[in-house]
Amino acid sequence: MLTKGALFAAAAGLYADAANAATSSSTEVPQYLQTSPELFAAIEPSIDPSDAGPTKTGDAPFLAQTNPAPFTGVSYIPVQPIETQVPIVGNKENANIFQLMGQLSHYFPNPDGFGVDEYALPPGTNISQLHMLHRHGSRYPESYSPTLGEKIANKTGTFNATGDLAFLNDYEYKLGYEMLVPLGHQELFDSGVLHYYQYGHLYPNNGSKIVVRSTTEDRMTQSAEYFLAGFFGLGWTQNATLELIIEEDGYNNSLAGYDNCPNSNLEVSYGGTNATEQWASIYLANATERFRSQISGWDWTVDDTYDAQTLCAYETVGLGFSQFCGLFTYEEWVGYEYSIDINFAGNNAFQSPTGRAVGIPWVVELLARLQHHLIDTPTAQVNVTLDNNTATFPLDQALNLDFSHDTDIMSFLTAFGFKQFAPFMPATHYTANRSLIVSHLEPFAARLDIEIIDAPHPVLPKRPSPGSPASSFYNTTGGPTKYIHFNVNQRTLPLHRSFPECEYRDDGWCELGTWFETQATKLEEAQYEWSCFGDYPATPYGVVWNGVPVSNSTKA
Numbered sequence: 001m002l003t004k005g006a007l008f009a010a011a012a013g014l015y016a017d018a019a020n021a022a023t024s025s026s027t028e029v030p031q032y033l034q035t036s037p038e039l040f041a042a043i044e045p046s047i048d049p050s051d052a053g054p055t056k057t058g059d060a061p062f063l064a065q066t067n068p069a070p071f072t073g074v075s076y077i078p079v080q081p082i083e084t085q086v087p088i089v090g091n092k093e094n095a096n097i098f099q100l101m102g103q104l105s106h107y108f109p110n111p112d113g114f115g116v117d118e119y120a121l122p123p124g125t126n127i128s129q130l131h132m133l134h135r136h137g138s139r140y141p142e143s144y145s146p147t148l149g150e151k152i153a154n155k156t157g158t159f160n161a162t163g164d165l166a167f168l169n170d171y172e173y174k175l176g177y178e179m180l181v182p183l184g185h186q187e188l189f190d191s192g193v194l195h196y197y198q199y200g201h202l203y204p205n206n207g208s209k210i211v212v213r214s215t216t217e218d219r220m221t222q223s224a225e226y227f228l229a230g231f232f233g234l235g236w237t238q239n240a241t242l243e244l245i246i247e248e249d250g251y252n253n254s255l256a257g258y259d260n261c262p263n264s265n266l267e268v269s270y271g272g273t274n275a276t277e278q279w280a281s282i283y284l285a286n287a288t289e290r291f292r293s294q295i296s297g298w299d300w301t302v303d304d305t306y307d308a309q310t311l312c313a314y315e316t317v318g319l320g321f322s323q324f325c326g327l328f329t330y331e332e333w334v335g336y337e338y339s340i341d342i343n344f345a346g347n348n349a350f351q352s353p354t355g356r357a358v359g360i361p362w363v364v365e366l367l368a369r370l371q372h373h374l375i376d377t378p379t380a381q382v383n384v385t386l387d388n389n390t391a392t393f394p395l396d397q398a399l400n401l402d403f404s405h406d407t408d409i410m411s412f413l414t415a416f417g418f419k420q421f422a423p424f425m426p427a428t429h430y431t432a433n434r435s436l437i438v439s440h441l442e443p444f445a446a447r448l449d450i451e452i453i454d455a456p457h458p459v460l461p462k463r464p465s466p467g468s469p470a471s472s473f474y475n476t477t478g479g480p481t482k483y484i485h486f487n488v489n490q491r492t493l494p495l496h497r498s499f500p501e502c503e504y505r506d507d508g509w510c511e512l513g514t515w516f517e518t519q520a521t522k523l524e525e526a527q528y529e530w531s532c533f534g535d536y537p538a539t540p541y542g543v544v545w546n547g548v549p550v551s552n553s554t555k556a
């Protein structure tokens with residue numbers, strides 16, 4: 001970890017960041033506005049603080065050469081831009097295994113919704129604010145978890161694989177680590193374009209720049225930059241100032257809430273990891289037997305089988321195609337998604353003792369922005385230096401763009417209290433009827449778009465049929481009314497489903513004042529100090545049920 005001394009020594013020799021500080025005549029760019037070189041990407045002590053952090057470029061893809069398409073029995077579809085037509089045993093019609101990969105699925109809009117339909121705004125109503133929270137795009141594996149690919153490359157020559165696994169005999173591992181892959185650039189650029197079409201009007205095109213927030217990690221910084229290029233064009237530095245919050249253990253970072261929540265990085269918060277292991281030994285038993293019969297000289301385990309599914313996801317986004325994907329049946333991919341759903345539940349959401357605490361700082365920030373005040377006292381792990389200043393925590397922006405990580409966004413939803421995602425999912429068997437599906441919530445480039453909606457009158461909870469006169473949308477005896485509307489991956493997250501105080505509404509909105517009431521106790525409920533720093537025992541997956549340590553929960 002960087003010491004404070006090293007941190008400021010590094011910051012002292014600041015280069016002007018020509019791009020980001022385009023309007024500044026000074027070379028004295030504050031650390032949090034310096035986007036290049038990236039100072040705090042390092043998450044390993046061995047990394048030089050002036051380095052761009054622990055990133056590694058992979059081999060250049062060569063899909064034109066490696067792509068086995070067209071596949072037998074599948075009509076040819078050109079790559080777009082990766083190859084996902086590989087035939088899968090038992091595949092359901094229109095099903096797509098690449099949408100069953102949890103947080104490793106490349107971006108797709110939630111296909112099922114979260115329980116309500118979508119509605120157009122009633123005539124006369126308008127959107128006055130957007131508060132967006134965006135995950136980074138598709139990336140290489142993380143540096144601290146070696147992949148099966150590295151293991152295979154290590155063992156080459158010591159085993160003999162046949163049949164479907166024969167390709168392992170001369171397999172080469174080509175992935176880098178941590179950084180975005182080209183598909184990740186595209187996802188963020190596309191999302192910037194999408195958000196411009198959706199919300200471009202909220203940008204005050206009067207010469208003022210908006211402040212956009214991300215973190216110092218390489219893929220986080222780049223995700224924000226690609227998004228802004230999509231939203232504004234390549235001249236985005238004229239329109240936005242990119243503020244980077246230090247992403248490093250021990251720092252306060254509302255966009256990386258595990259940084260100052262030690263318990264979230266310890267065994268007590270790994271109930272989900274245990275659950276995944278338990279479930280994998282069940283749903284991958286067949287596959288493991290299949291693979292063991294096709295390889296000698298290697299004591300192939302369930303862990304290896306699981307890692308092969310993960311490698312399919314990574315190679316697909318890194319190289320455009322992976323031979324590992326076709327080794328599994330459709331049912332096994334359904335099992336893989338479930339393995340990630342229980343993992344997030346147990347490590348980052350309602351079955352985790354730090355589920356709420358990791359997410360609470362961003363919730364506090366959103367409430368402060370919506371209620372128009374700075375944060376001037378230490379609160380959870382908000383960085384007060386940044387949030388007690390309108391230059392770094394603006395209160396009057398209609399367009400607010402923040403960037404974060406998958407597990408964090410899961411924790412934000414937990415800290416808000418989206419109990420829709422709380423029901424326990426057992427590790428012993430598959431639960432088809434469930435709400436927490438990670439690929440629908442946190443695929444690469446996931447986005448939470450929170451809209452503030454201004455209506456001239458209360459909007460009736462039951463929507464009239466399309467084309468009805470304007471008056472039939474409203475209770476015209478009431479005055480102007482504000483609503484909040486949550487969208488995750490382009491579908492409404494209905495507020496009444498998790499917050500009984502919010503009336504049942506077809507459109508899933510909640511009256512803003514009522515929603516504030518639902519949030520008034522959330523900081524306290526998160527128990528940040530005890531949850532993050534308390535000395536409580538690890539409990540098996542399923543014992544924690546409310547996103548806080550069980551000793552403090554009263555069973556419902």
Ligand SMILES: *[C@@H]1O[C@H](CO)[C@@H](O)[C@H](O)[C@H]1NC(C)=O
Pocket residue numbers: 146147150151154
């Ligand atoms: C590969 O082999 C090296 C040297 O034996 C070892 O240090 C490393 O952990 C191995 N990596 C994997 C992924 O097995």
Ligand SMILES: *[C@@H]1O[C@H](CO)[C@@H](O)[C@H](O)[C@H]1NC(C)=O
Pocket residue numbers: 160161162
């Ligand atoms: C690998 O196994 C196959 C099938 O058992 C066998 O035909 C082949 O000779 C083996 N190759 C090596 C290099 O051992």
Ligand SMILES: *[C@@H]1O[C@H](CO)[C@@H](O)[C@H](O)[C@H]1NC(C)=O
Pocket residue numbers: 204206207208396
């Ligand atoms: C531009 O508009 C925004 C939002 O209305 C306002 O906060 C800002 O002060 C304006 N800037 C200028 C230079 O007028």
Ligand SMILES: *[C@@H]1O[C@H](CO)[C@@H](O)[C@H](O)[C@H]1NC(C)=O
Pocket residue numbers: 203205206207231232233238239
């Ligand atoms: C970005 O800012 C420039 C300079 O103020 C302006 O000309 C341009 O229209 C802005 N871009 C968008 C998309 O509003």
Ligand SMILES: *[C@@H]1O[C@H](CO)[C@@H](O)[C@H](O)[C@H]1NC(C)=O
Pocket residue numbers: 031032245246250251252253383384385386
């Ligand atoms: C808060 O942010 C400032 C500006 O980036 C930084 O210098 C400081 O170290 C941060 N403090 C904590 C506790 O993270």
Ligand SMILES: *[C@@H]1O[C@H](CO)[C@@H](O)[C@H](O)[C@H]1NC(C)=O
Pocket residue numbers: 283284286329331332335
């Ligand atoms: C495992 O094999 C059995 C027997 O062939 C089959 O009934 C079951 O559905 C398979 N399980 C999976 C996860 O593929």
Ligand SMILES: *[C@@H]1O[C@H](CO)[C@@H](O)[C@H](O)[C@H]1NC(C)=O
Pocket residue numbers: 376377378384385388
């Ligand atoms: C917040 O800012 C105000 C005004 O600059 C200052 O008086 C106060 O000490 C700051 N609070 C903290 C905790 O930094």
Ligand SMILES: *[C@@H]1O[C@H](CO)[C@@H](O)[C@H](O)[C@H]1NC(C)=O
Pocket residue numbers: 252260378379380381382383384385
């Ligand atoms: C960082 O968060 C801790 C925990 O809430 C708090 O005690 C500390 O004052 C914060 N530091 C800054 C700079 O906000």
Ligand SMILES: *[C@@H]1O[C@H](CO)[C@@H](O)[C@H](O)[C@H]1NC(C)=O
Pocket residue numbers: 124125126454455456480
């Ligand atoms: C948005 O709607 C509110 C309530 O009807 C109205 O007061 C306001 O002027 C509208 N704003 C814009 C920019 O249309």
Ligand SMILES: *[C@@H]1O[C@H](CO)[C@@H](O)[C@H](O)[C@H]1NC(C)=O
Pocket residue numbers: 475476477478
């Ligand atoms: C319309 O609003 C009035 C006053 O706010 C309220 O008394 C009445 O019950 C509402 N009517 C409907 C149909 O919601």
Ligand SMILES: *[C@@H]1O[C@H](CO)[C@@H](O)[C@H](O)[C@H]1NC(C)=O
Pocket residue numbers: 267268269270271272274538539540541
């Ligand atoms: C996970 O399993 C390990 C090994 O069995 C155990 O030590 C640990 O307490 C478990 N963690 C949780 C949170 O259940």
Ligand SMILES: *[C@@H]1O[C@H](CO)[C@@H](O)[C@H](O)[C@H]1NC(C)=O
Pocket residue numbers: 527530551552
């Ligand atoms: C939670 O329980 C522990 C142990 O009983 C206690 O020390 C801690 O203060 C409690 N936290 C809250 C927020 O009640």
